[in-house]
Amino acid sequence: MASPPLPIPAPRRLVPERAALLRDLPLDGEGALYDQIYRSIRGAILSGRVRAGTRLPTTRALAEELGVSRNTVVSAFEPLQAEGYVVSRVGAGTFVAPQVDGTDRAPRVARVVPDPAPTQNPPITRLSRFGRTLEASSPRSVCDVVFRRPDLAIDFRPCVPDLERLSYEDWRRHLARTAHHAPAASFDYADPSGLPELREEIAAYLARARGVLCEADDILVVGGVAQALDLSTRIFVDPGQAVLVEEPHYLGARRAFEAAGAEIIGAPVDGEGLDLDRVEPAALDRARLAYVTPSHQYPTGVVLSLARRQALLRWAARQDVYVLEDDYDSEFRYAGRAIPSLKSLDEGGRVLYVGTFSKTLLPSIRIAYLVLPRALRDVFRNAKWLTDWAAPTFEQRALAGFLESGDFERHLRRARTLYARSRAALVDSIADAFPEGEATYRDSGAGLHLLVRFPRRPDACLRPVLEAAAKRGVGLYPARPSYVRPDPARPLELVMGFARLSPESIARGVYVLREALDEVGPSA
Secondary structure, three states: OOOOOOOOOOOEOOOHHHHHHHHOOOOOOOOOHHHHHHHHHHHHHHHOOOOOOEEOOOHHHHHHHHOOOHHHHHHHHHHHHHOOOEEEEOOOEEEEOOOEOOEOOHHHOOOOOOOOOHHHOOOOOOOOHHHHHHHOOOHHHHOHHHOOOOOOOEEOOOOOOOOOOOOOHHHHHHHHHHHHHOOHHHHOOOOOOOOHHHHHHHHHHHHHHOOOOOOHHHEEEEOHHHHHHHHHHHHHOOOOOEEEEEEOOOHHHHHHHHHOOOEEEEEEEEOOEEOHHHOOHHHHHHEEEEEEOOOOOOOOOOOOOHHHHHHHHHHHHHHOOEEEEEOOOOOOEOOOOOOOOOHHHOOOOOEEEEEEOOOOOOHHHOOEEEEOOHHHHHHHHHHHHHHHOOOOHHHHHHHHHHHHOOHHHHHHHHHHHHHHHHHHHHHHHHHHHOOOOOOEOOOOOEOOEEEEEEEEEEHHHHHHHHHHHHHOOEEOOEOHHHOOOOOOOOEEEEEEEOOOOOHHHHHHHHHHHHHHHHHHOOOO
């Protein structure tokens, strides 16, 4: 049954002032003319300049006044009528919508007002605990370190692969092949766990390269390591509960845990990796999850010793907790055999293994994966489904072909050769620029960065050194944010990435670092 038509009030005579007010429309110059006319009339109605029940000029008359075609005005009136701002009746004309339920139509729609000045913004009072944590965090401390800084000629940004010197033609070819030959059905909603063919290829690769024996069903494809951290935190940690991390550690992981309201417990790192014996037993008892980077600790670069790996697994079994192993850049080892993963020692199903293609291939691909104990498959799959349903299928299909063809491992071999030269240039440049003992680092022969310490420089030198280098076009990155607690006695430490820099750029950048330190002096 059709709804009764809206009542049309007795026509209100449009006085000349009112007609001029509507016809002299202030157009903002943004977008198509009909959109500008629509926004201007809507604003006049919302502001009360044109009252409910007012008869509007005809589209022909308004078009003549504005010097536009009648079709343009008709196109502006159509959304006004569809959204309820005006009503029209053949033979009667077009009117501003009448009163409904005793109130004007206009006040029922949010009024358009200018944005207040920044100092006038009202306080945000209805954020969740998660939102309040993020509001209180500095944006630079959360994510800025991952973005390229175009103002810098030489950027020692850590943990980013090369995008210019390596060829990505093989990857482009797999993308093109996927676009041309994938069946239409393959672009439908996908399994939250990831495409079966990609999970099969990942499982085969992990068995060859990392000693991780798993089935395709153990693998969950996720949107980068960040999503692996987010899902793990949601599943294991309630607000107020504790997470054990290395000290120092990857800041992005700590931010994810803190945003969830977790207490952070730091386990000191020395030459053998994290040391549980230096953590208070009561603190260890509170931990519900541990996050570690055992094969190339971030940011120190040390390798977790076998004895401490076994101790960590025994602790996890005893406490009935899980260990999240972030194997973020283990593919890049430049001397000797690859370090086996912690997961390869896990017989009790306590380790969740995280791998990523953002370091080995491209940051923008945003594909990582979790290898899960069988008991956790379903809960993680459900959590993934609730978060974003599934990772993009197009990139998954192309990546499966890239792995199956052998092109991925050929790409890794080329990358290792390139990065090894850049790493050697960084080591040599530090030796050339600094006297013995002035700049030190632990060399594990792996990864995409070095943690360089300056034992004779206090951490208080940090800001002026960063600023002096930036003035010369060189980007440097401190290790300070990777610690839970600041320590005034800690020396200046820099996390120096080398993968995107040529040997010549690295030599120049280290020379500028030397200049910046000399400019600042021995103390700040």
